[in-house]
Amino acid sequence: MQASATHEAEAPWPAEGGPVVARPIELKPVYSFRFMARLGVSMLWHDKLKLAGTLVGVAFAVLMSNFQVSLFLGLLLRNTMYVDRVEADMWITPKSTQILEGNDGTIPKSVVPVARSVKGVAWSAPVLVGPAGLKLPAGGQKSVRLVGTELPAAKGGPFHIVAGETRDLAMPDAMFFEDSRRETFGGLNLGSVREVNGHRVHAVGFTSGLVPFGPVYAFSSFDTAREILRIPNDEVTYVLLGLAPGADLDEVVRRLQKTFPDQLVMSRSELRWRTINYILRESGIGQSIGGGVLMALFCGFAIVSLTMFSAVVDHVREFGTLKAIGATNFDLAKLLLAQAVVCAIAGAAIGEAVAAQIVNQIRGPELPMALPVWLISATFVAMILICVMASIMALLRVRAIEPAMVFR
Amino acid sequence: MIEVRDLNKVYGSGALAFQALKSVSMTASSGEVLLLVGPSGSGKTTLLSILGCVLTPTSGSVKLAGHELAGLPESRLPEMRLRYIGFVFQAHNLMPSLSTQGNVCLPLLLRGWSEKEARAEAAELLANVGLGQKLKALPRDLSGGQKQRVAIARALAGRPPILLCDEPTAALDAQTGQGVMETLTTLAHQGGHAVVVVTHDNRIFKFGDRMVRIEDGQILEPGEGDLHGH
Numbered sequence: 001m002q003a004s005a006t007h008e009a010e011a012p013w014p015a016e017g018g019p020v021v022a023r024p025i026e027l028k029p030v031y032s033f034r035f036m037a038r039l040g041v042s043m044l045w046h047d048k049l050k051l052a053g054t055l056v057g058v059a060f061a062v063l064m065s066n067f068q069v070s071l072f073l074g075l076l077l078r079n080t081m082y083v084d085r086v087e088a089d090m091w092i093t094p095k096s097t098q099i100l101e102g103n104d105g106t107i108p109k110s111v112v113p114v115a116r117s118v119k120g121v122a123w124s125a126p127v128l129v130g131p132a133g134l135k136l137p138a139g140g141q142k143s144v145r146l147v148g149t150e151l152p153a154a155k156g157g158p159f160h161i162v163a164g165e166t167r168d169l170a171m172p173d174a175m176f177f178e179d180s181r182r183e184t185f186g187g188l189n190l191g192s193v194r195e196v197n198g199h200r201v202h203a204v205g206f207t208s209g210l211v212p213f214g215p216v217y218a219f220s221s222f223d224t225a226r227e228i229l230r231i232p233n234d235e236v237t238y239v240l241l242g243l244a245p246g247a248d249l250d251e252v253v254r255r256l257q258k259t260f261p262d263q264l265v266m267s268r269s270e271l272r273w274r275t276i277n278y279i280l281r282e283s284g285i286g287q288s289i290g291g292g293v294l295m296a297l298f299c300g301f302a303i304v305s306l307t308m309f310s311a312v313v314d315h316v317r318e319f320g321t322l323k324a325i326g327a328t329n330f331d332l333a334k335l336l337l338a339q340a341v342v343c344a345i346a347g348a349a350i351g352e353a354v355a356a357q358i359v360n361q362i363r364g365p366e367l368p369m370a371l372p373v374w375l376i377s378a379t380f381v382a383m384i385l386i387c388v389m390a391s392i393m394a395l396l397r398v399r400a401i402e403p404a405m406v407f408r
Numbered sequence: 409m410i411e412v413r414d415l416n417k418v419y420g421s422g423a424l425a426f427q428a429l430k431s432v433s434m435t436a437s438s439g440e441v442l443l444l445v446g447p448s449g450s451g452k453t454t455l456l457s458i459l460g461c462v463l464t465p466t467s468g469s470v471k472l473a474g475h476e477l478a479g480l481p482e483s484r485l486p487e488m489r490l491r492y493i494g495f496v497f498q499a500h501n502l503m504p505s506l507s508t509q510g511n512v513c514l515p516l517l518l519r520g521w522s523e524k525e526a527r528a529e530a531a532e533l534l535a536n537v538g539l540g541q542k543l544k545a546l547p548r549d550l551s552g553g554q555k556q557r558v559a560i561a562r563a564l565a566g567r568p569p570i571l572l573c574d575e576p577t578a579a580l581d582a583q584t585g586q587g588v589m590e591t592l593t594t595l596a597h598q599g600g601h602a603v604v605v606v607t608h609d610n611r612i613f614k615f616g617d618r619m620v621r622i623e624d625g626q627i628l629e630p631g632e633g634d635l636h637g638h
Binding site for chain 1 (some may be wrong): 453456457460462463483486487489490491495497499501503504505506510514515517518519520523562574
């Protein structure tokens with residue numbers, strides 16, 4: 001080595017010779033974690049092909065699981081949309097009601113004024129809901145879920161109006177239909193005339209996106225709905241209630257339930273969850289989509305697990321060297337943990353970005369999808385947990401590495 | 409600095425048992441270069457591994473800087489390595505993803521030094537092995553000799569009293585190998601390190617202060633391995 005002569009003058013060892021005193025070992029966990037994390041990330045970055053494989057795996061798992069969950073949430077939203085949009089804080093329904101289909105009988109109309117007199121209730125309004133058949137011009141029939149609402153307050157709808165105005169329902173035999181079903185209903189336009197349960201109605205407006213699993217919603221005035229659904233004058237399907245300012249919701253619900261023991265009184269939230277539970281129980285959609293989500297997450301786990309394990313195998317000499325120069329298994333666990341977290345966050349960010357693009361592109365009334373912030377946050381947390389779990393296999397391999405292998 | 413008494417190492421058990429070291433006793437002092445030579449399979453790498461606290465002996469006594477290794481729990485060995493030993497490997501074993509400075513920082517950061525302190529120390533060590541201009545270079549951008557000098561700088565980081573070198577010149581040309589040995593000799597003679605070099609390379613025997621010859625797991629008696637006979 002040519003430089004040796006000059007090294008002597010500037011040697012980093014004591015020039016006078018004599019025993020060397022090792023410098024003190026001062027363990028500082030924060031420095032240690034930061035350093036091992038940086039080393040882990042640099043190792044990841046150095047092997048870009050493997051990093052790309054890991055990120056694709058995580059992103060794919062995120063995309064698949066988010067796609068399924070957002071579809072699932074969209075489907076649930078379709079069925080709770082009416083409850084969510086109605087301004088009522090509380091509902092009175094027939095005792096057997098599970099979901100707002102209007103198939104569970106009726107309740108006496110006298111409930112409406114009595115409920116309004118209960119302490120804590122600001123207002124009450126009846127709605128009529130029931131299935132009806134719309135006769136198509138070319139023959140045949142389609143089902144709608146007709147909602148009759150009291151005007152002018154129109155507490156029971158229509159919502160999401162894309163054409164017409166609510167006050168138009170005050171016209172005789174006027175009706176709002178779902179915009180996405182205009183073609184299905186025989187090229188329906190404003191002013192089009194159809195027969196609903198043998199009753200001639202004309203379209204005065206359209207709503208958008210009120211598309212539950214069953215028949216779509218149609219809206220009319222209270223009286224028109226009563227005629228079409230043939231519900232007696234002294235009966236209503238549901239009663240909507242508003243909470244007085246400052247009143248305690250749970251307490252008012254309890255009070256109402258005590259007043260109307262033959263009916264079911266629920267807060268909006270209770271009705272919403274009742275609807276969701278019913279759909280999950282009856283449709284099996286929870287199991288099928290839940291299974292898909294688990295499969296997607298398992299794929300992510302498997303991919304990350306295998307890529308991290310093979311990365312350790314590929315870099316076994318480097319890990320052996322780290323052990324030989326004094327790194328403990330705990331130090332290397334920090335390194336792998338940092339790699340797992342980085343892969344999880346970067347992969348999830350890519351997956352979420354792609355999922356958001358796809359959801360925005362394809363969602364519509366027929367395929368409602370939702371990608372709420374809580375789902376995105378939960379996905380990040382889930383992927384971090386999955387990647388950390390996936391790194392355990394790599395950690396077991398690292399633990400098994402003998403530092404003596406560096407001499408072989 | 410290193411004191412080995414009646415050291416035995418047996419791999420495997422029963423009929424498959426293989427005794428790699430048989431009653432080995434030896435010493436290495438501060439300020440000397442000890443060459444450990446012998447044919448392949450003679451047990452010199454096993455001995456070096458035990459001295460380096462990366463392998464535990466089956467029986468016998470090993471003292472490093474006065475600390476007995478026998479009976480020390482395995483969990484304490486990383487600290488012993490970190491505190492007392494610097495390694496120079498045949499294949500340098502640098503981290504390919506780290507710069508030369510990053511590689512030299514490794515033992516210091518493992519010791520709990522701050523990044524700033526470690527970087528300053530690493531820069532100084534690299535400058536002293538003639539690589540002060542290559543702080544940011546990755547190992548793939550260095551020649552074999554330069555990589556070995558980085559490995560020596562890494563081994564010196566933290567100033568361990570013992571340097572264990574496994575065939576440090578095997579992958580180098582004659583001139584570069586001589587340069588590496590000159591550096592190691594200077595470290596021993598001026599720096600006071602105990603330098604143990606496992607080697608097959610008779611071109612570097614002249615750099616040793618003492619030579620221990622090992623065959624079939626046993627140290628040959630003095631005179632059987634004559635340093636100056638080569």
